[in-house]
Amino acid sequence: MSATGVEQALIRAGDLDMSVLLAGPPDGDLVVLVHGFPELGHSWRHQLTALGAAGYRCAAPDVRGTGGTQAAPRVEDYDAVALTGDVVALIGALGAERAVVIGHDTGADTAWRTAVMHPGRVRAVAGLSAPAVPRSPEAPLGLLRRFLGEDFHFVWFQEPGVAEAALCADVRRTITTREVWSPEWAQRHDEPPTPRFMTEEDLAIYVEAYERTGFTGGLNWYRNLDRNWEIAEQYAGTTIDQPALFITGSRDPVMRFAPPSAMDGYVTDLEVVVVEGAGHWVQQQRPDEVNVALLAFLARL
Numbered sequence: 001m002s003a004t005g006v007e008q009a010l011i012r013a014g015d016l017d018m019s020v021l022l023a024g025p026p027d028g029d030l031v032v033l034v035h036g037f038p039e040l041g042h043s044w045r046h047q048l049t050a051l052g053a054a055g056y057r058c059a060a061p062d063v064r065g066t067g068g069t070q071a072a073p074r075v076e077d078y079d080a081v082a083l084t085g086d087v088v089a090l091i092g093a094l095g096a097e098r099a100v101v102i103g104h105d106t107g108a109d110t111a112w113r114t115a116v117m118h119p120g121r122v123r124a125v126a127g128l129s130a131p132a133v134p135r136s137p138e139a140p141l142g143l144l145r146r147f148l149g150e151d152f153h154f155v156w157f158q159e160p161g162v163a164e165a166a167l168c169a170d171v172r173r174t175i176t177t178r179e180v181w182s183p184e185w186a187q188r189h190d191e192p193p194t195p196r197f198m199t200e201e202d203l204a205i206y207v208e209a210y211e212r213t214g215f216t217g218g219l220n221w222y223r224n225l226d227r228n229w230e231i232a233e234q235y236a237g238t239t240i241d242q243p244a245l246f247i248t249g250s251r252d253p254v255m256r257f258a259p260p261s262a263m264d265g266y267v268t269d270l271e272v273v274v275v276e277g278a279g280h281w282v283q284q285q286r287p288d289e290v291n292v293a294l295l296a297f298l299a300r301l
Contacts (some may be wrong), residue, residue, distance in 0.1 A: 004047065006048050013061075014089030019068025021045075023052030029123075030096040031298070032087055033060040036105020036129070036253035038167070038175065038255065040067045042205050043104065046287030054295055061090060063107065065217015067209045075160070078220035080228040082267045084114040087209070088121050095119070100298065104283055106130040106221045113228075115240050124301050126245040126294065127252050129280055134266045135236055139226045148257070151182045157222040174215075175206045197284040238251040240267045245297045247290055249278025271297065 006023045021041045028273035033044040040059035048202055051058045064078065065071040072078065087110065091099045094124050096133055104112030115125040136143060144154050157163045166186035167174045176192040179185050194203050244267045246260055260272050273293045278286045 004049050005052050009280045011093050012095045013086060014063055016086060017070045018090060019062045019236045020159065021048055023048040024056045026057060030053045030091065030094060030099040031056045031058045032090060032099045032101050033058060034087065034101065034103035034107030034110050036107045036209060037221065038215055040206060040209055042202065043284060044291050045285035047115060047283060047291060050291040051294065056298065059090060059094060065220065066213060069110060069132060070275065071217055075220050076221045076227060078217065079224040080113045083110045084117050085115045088118050091121055098123040100124045102126040105130055112240060115242050116238055120187040122242055125240065126297060127245065128247045128282055129252055131246055131258055131260055131262050132240055132267050133262050135229065139229050141226050151184065153181045154222055157219050163216055163219055167281060171207050171210045175203065197281060207244050241269060241300060243275065244270045245293065246270060247273045247275065247293055249280065249282045250274050250276045251279045251280065254280060
């Protein structure tokens with residue numbers, strides 16, 4: 001175990017070898033932290049130490065196809081069934097029946113979906129930056145193309161190989177950019193500085209991992225948008241009734257197309273926390289405020 005109380009382990013979860021950061025006492029209430037794109041379990045470093053010190057057993061995996069976690073060969077191996085199944089398998093592998101599941105960005109989508117698809121395994125749920133969104137009346141890719149255009153990153157990411165080439169051309173730039181990835185972004189060759197919420201050591205962890213694995217694992221989440229919409233049909237009318245928390249930054253651009261109000265009537269026991277001045281990477285940018293909100297939420301359970 002490191003000086004921070006965080007250890008790394010390779011855990012067999014279902015049919016997957018999963019690289020997981022662990023903190024806190026083994027007999028503490030389990031909290032699973034699911035990262036977004038393009039990130040790693042390391043994105044939760046501040047939460048692992050704070051929640052672990054408070055007595056919770058915390059597990060922050062690299063999601064399938066990223067970091068030290070095994071990849072799967074097909075695009076459909078990254079759909080909601082697979083990703084929520086990984087969370088449930090990890091809960092079982094750690095010897096628990098239920099866990100609090102917390103996610104950020106695409107990991108928030110996985111957290112919300114785990115609460116819907118496996119309600120008996122999710123004691124409570126929290127999403128950062130990405131709210132829970134009820135199933136749309138039509139498949140999402142058509143909506144995104146119509147309202148946000150072909151260059152919107154959810155759409156641009158669809159063609160296998162295209163985004164990979166652009167994002168892998170300069171992994172450091174991909175990780176550090178303050179812009180949303182797009183074809184226009186891919187044509188330029190600027191050198192963004194290291195974000196203020198990262199040390200050079202943090203950045204090196206991300207760069208090494210993604211130079212080794214590429215970005216396909218994370219991109220395949222976006223390539224399952226319509227497939228996940230089809231999967232969600234069997235859960236139409238289901239609400240998220242577990243205690244729930246949503247945390248976002250007041251400057252998070254996701255708020256423009258997916259505001260917290262999207263959860264009205266869908267998440268029935270919800271608290272919303274807006275961190276003033278924070279952007280999309282809220283748990284890294286403003287860890288103290290996020291940790292206070294998470295610990296208060298956990299204490300109420």
